[in-house]
Amino acid sequence: MTRSRYAVAAVFLVHGSVTGSFATRVPWIQEHSGVSAGQLGLALAFPALGAALMMPLAARVSHRLGTRTALRVLLALWTLSLVLPALAPNLLTLCAALFVYGGTAGMADVAMNALGVEVEHRLKKSIMSGLHGMWSVGALVGSAIGTVAAHAGISAQAHHLAAAIVLTIAGLAVCQFVLNIHPEEDEEPPARFTLPPRSALLIGAVGFCAVFAEGASLDWSAVYLRDILGSSPGVAAGATTGFALTMAIARLTGDAIIDRFGAVRTVRTSGVIAVIGGLLVVLAPNAVAAMAGFGLIGIGVAVAVPLAFVAAARSGSNASQAIAGVATITYASGLVAPSIIGGIAQASNLTVSFVVVTVLTVALAVFAPVLRTTGGRLPADKSH
Template identity: 30%
Template sequence: MHGLTFASWASRIPTIQENLRLSASELGGVLFGLPVGFFISLPFAGWLIAKLQSKRVVVAASVSYGISLVGIGMMSSAFGLFVSLFAFGFFANLLNISINTQAVAVESLYKKKIMASFHGLWSLAGFAGAALGTWMINHSVSPLYHFGIICITFVIVNTACAFHLVSKDDAGGEKRPIFAMPDRTLLGLGFIAFCSMMVEGAMFDWSGLYFMQVIQVDPGLTGFGYATFMVAMAGMRFAADSFSNKVGLKKILQVSGARATTGLLVAVVFPQMMPSLAGFFLIGMGVSSVVPMVYSAAGRSRSVSSGTALTAVSSMGFVGLLIGPPIIGFIAEASDLRISFLTLSLMSVAVVILASRLPAPSNLDR
C-alpha cells in the first residue's frame, strides 16, 4: 500500500499542476515540501519506534499517510499543496522506517532473508499505482476522488493487517540503546546505501533524457530505458533473498555493484538502442538488492535499536537519492550526459569497495 499510495500521487502531478496553474519553477518549489517533510521526520522515526514499537507506528502512520494523500487532492493553492506534501513526506517516511523494522522482525522469525521480496512487492505496487493513475486520468477522475479511493482502501487493508503485525521488534529480547553513535558497520552500510541510491535517483530522473539526447530515439521510445530499468529492479528483488541466503551479504553487495558498474559502462560506451537497454537492465539488477540487503543488515545491529539503525542508514541513503539527480545535471551542463553516467559508475565501484570492507560474514548474516 505504501508503494501504491506514492505512485498514485506521482501519477497525478501533471493534473495537479494544470489544476493549480503552476509554472515549472513554482511546481519545483512546491514539490520540495515532500523531502522537507521526509527529513523532518528522521529525528522522530527511530525514537518513536523504540518507544512505541514499530507495530503501533505502522498503524498510526498508515492512516495518517492515507489521509495526507487526500489532503493533497483537496488543495487549491500552492502553499496548501506545499503543506500537504510536507505532511505526506513526513508520514511516508515514518511508515517506511517502521514497516522495514517490521520486516526485520519477520526475518528474525523466519530465520532467513526475505527483505528483498518485500521491496519487490513495493516495486510491483508502484507499477500498479502508475497504471491505476493512468486509468483515472483517461476516465477524467479528479485527483480528490482518486486519492479518496486509495485512502479508503489503505484504511481497510491497514485494519485487516494490524492484527497480524509483529508485536516486539527485537525478537531476541536483547536490550539495545535508543541513541548511540553509529558504529563502523552501520556507517559502512549507510555509505553503501548512499552510493547505490545516488545511482537509483539519477536513473529515475535522467534515464528518459539519456535515451532522448544521447541515444536519440523517437519520442515515443524515450521511456523504454526507464521501463527496462524498473522491470529488472523489481524482478531481481524476488530472486535476491534466495541468492543472499546462499552467498551472504558481502558477496551479493559486491556482485550488485559490479552489475551496476558494467551496465553504466555499456550504456556509455555503446550509445545505441539495444546495447543501452541491456546496460539499463544490468543497472536495474545491480541496484535492486542493495537497499533491502543493507536495511536487513542494519536492522540486526547490536549497537542500537532496529528503528534507530534503520533511520541512520536510510537517512544516508536518502541524501544520495536527493543529490544524485542534480549532480548529474551539473556534470551534464559542464560536459554531457555520457560523462555524467560515466561519473555515476564510480558510485557503483564504491559499493564494491565498501562491501569488501564490511565485517566478517558471520557478523552480518546471523
Template identity: 40%
Template sequence: MTDSASPVRRAEHWACAAVFFVNGFGFASWVSRIPAVRDALLLSEGQLGMALLAMGLGALCSFQLAGRGLGYLSARTLTLATGFLYCYALPQPVMVGSLPVLALTLFLLGAGSGAMDVAMNALAVEVEARQGKPIMSGLHGLWSAGGLCGASLGGLMAQHGVTPQNHIIAVACALAVVLLLARPWLPDLAAKPAETGPRFALPEPAMLGLGAIVSCAFLIEGAMADWSAVYLKDTLGTTAAKAALGYAAFSFAMMGLRLAGDKLVARWRAASMLRLGNAAAAVVLALAIGTQHPGLTMLAFVLVGLGVAVVAPLVFGAAARRSRHSPGHGIAAMATLGYGGFLLGPPVIGWLAHLTSLRIALLLVALLAAAIALLSRHLDEPAPQAAA
C-alpha cells in the same frame, strides 16, 4: 507452534506484506505522474529539484519523531496511523497550482511516507520474530512489487488520458481500504520504552566503506524514482505512458532480485554480486545516455535496479555483525547515511540538469554505480584476528 496458530502466523505475514505493498504502490503512483505535474506548473529542472527536496526533508524530519512514537504507541498502531496519513497526503501534490504549495504538500507526503517507513519496519521486526524465520528481504521485495504495479498503472492511466488528480485520488482510497483489510491481522504488541527508540548514528571508521556503498545506492534509488520518467519523456521524447514504465522496469528488476537475493547470496559472494551488477549497470547506462536510444535506456534502468537491489540487506547485515557497539547501532548508522543519499539524489540531479542538461546529470547515476562496483570489496568479511 501449534497447527491452529500456523494460519494466524501466515495471516500476520501477509498483512505485514500488504502494508509494504501499499507504501511502494503509493510512492510509485506519485512518481509516475511527476512529468504531468511538472508540465502543469511549467517547472524547470531546478525548480522541480527544489520541490522534490521538500519531500526528502519531510521524510528526514519524520524519522526521529516516528522513532520516539514507538516508545508510546505499538508498532501496529503507529503503522496504521501513519499509513492512513500517507493515503491522505498522497493526492495533495497533484492538486496544487503553484510551486510553493507543491513543496509544502510534498513535505507532508514525505513526512507521512517516512514515518510509515519507520513504523512498518519496526512492525516487520516483530512479525519476523513471531515467524521464527527471516522474512525481511521478502517484505522489501513486496515493496518493490508495489512500486512496479503503481508505476505500471500510472503508465496506463496516462495512456488513457486519466487526469493525475482522478488517478491518485482513486489509488489513495484503494490503498486505505487495503490497510483496513490488513488491520485485524497485524499483531499488536506492547510499545517499547521511549528511550530505546532509534536515534541517528554515525558509522565507525572501519565501516566507512559500507556507508559509502549504501549512500551511493540510495542516491541512485532517489534519482531513478524522481527523474527516470522525466528523462524518458522530455529528453528522449517518449509518451507519458512509456515514460512511466521506466521506473516500472527499475522496480521490477529490484523486486525480482530481492525475492531471490537470499538464495543467490548463499551461492555467490556478496561482493562479487555487487561488483559485476553495478559495473554492468554503469557501462550500459553510460552507453544509453550517449546514444539516447529508448530501448537501451530501459535495459539500463533494469540493470541499475539489479545493481542496487540487494545493497540495503547486505550492507545492513554486515554492519550489524561488525559494529563494536551493537547490531542496532550498526544498522542505524547505515540507515542514516542511506536516507541521506536518498534525500540528496533528486535535488542534486535537478540542480545539475539546470546547470547543464538532464542527459548529462544522469551520468551521475552511472558514476555512482561504478563507485559501488569499486567499493564492493568492503562487503568481504574481515579476516579473524589471530589469538594472542
C-alpha cells in the same frame, strides 16, 4: 510468525505502490504546477528535508504506541499524503506538499524495515530482499496503473485520490497482522533525534549510492525519455514501469542468490550490472536502449539496501539505532537524489545527471565488503 512475515510483506507492497503511483506522474505534476526542471529539482529536495526531520521520530512513535498501532498510523499518513503533490498549483505549495509526502514516507519506512529485520531474526533466514522485492512489486503496480492513467489522459489529481483511498484501506487491513512489539516497562523511550552510530555510517554510505540511483531513476526516467529522446508520455512512463519490474524480479530472487553466493559477491556483481546500465542510459540512441539501461540499473541496485539493513542490525550493540541511522542515510539519499539530478539538469542536461548516477554505482562494487551479514545478534523483544 509466518503470518507476521506475510503481513509485513504486504505493508512493503502498499508502501511501494504509493511511490510508483507518484513517480509516473511527475511530468504531469511538473506541468500542472508550472515549474521548470531546476524548480522541480528544488521542490524534490523537500521530501528529503521532511524525511530527515521526521525519520528519527519513528522509533519513539513505535515505543509509545507499540509497533502494530504505530505502523498502522504511519502507513495511513503516508498513503493519504499521495494526494497532496498533484493539488499544488505553484512552486511554494508543491514544496510544502512534498515536505509532508517525504516526512510521512520516511517514518513509515523506518517502522516497517525495523519490523522486517526483527521477523528475519526470528525466522533465522534471509527475507529482507524478498520484502524489498514486495516493495518493488508495489512500485511496479503503482507505476503500471500510473502509465495507463497517463496514456489515457487522466489527471494525476483523480488518479492519486483513487489510489490513496484504496491503499489506505489496504494498509489498515494488513497492519492488523504484523508483530505487535512493546518495550519493557522500565525501558527508556528513544531520543527524539540521534546521530547514526559510527558502525552504521559506512553501511549507510553504500546504501546512499544505491538509493540515489534508485530515486533518480524512479523520478527522472520518464522525464529523461520525454526530454532527451522525445518519447510520448505513455512511452516515457513505461521507463519507470520497466525499472520497477527489474527491481522487483531481482529482489524477489535475491534471498536465494544471497544465500548461495554471499552478500559481498552478490553486491559486487550487481554493482557492475548497475554501472553497465548507467552507461547504456547515457549513451542510448533511442527509447528502447534507455529503457534497457534503466532496467539494468534496477537489477544492479536491488539487493544493496535490504542487505544494508541486515548489516546495520548486526553492526553494533543497539540494533534499532543502527537501523534508524542507515534508514535515515539511505532514504534521505533517495529523496534528495531527484533534486540533485534536477539541479545538474538545469546547469547542463539530464544526460550529465545520469553520468553522476553511473559514477555512484561504482561504489557498490568497491565497498561491497561492508555489507557482510554474518555474525552478530539482535536483541530480543516482547511481542503480544
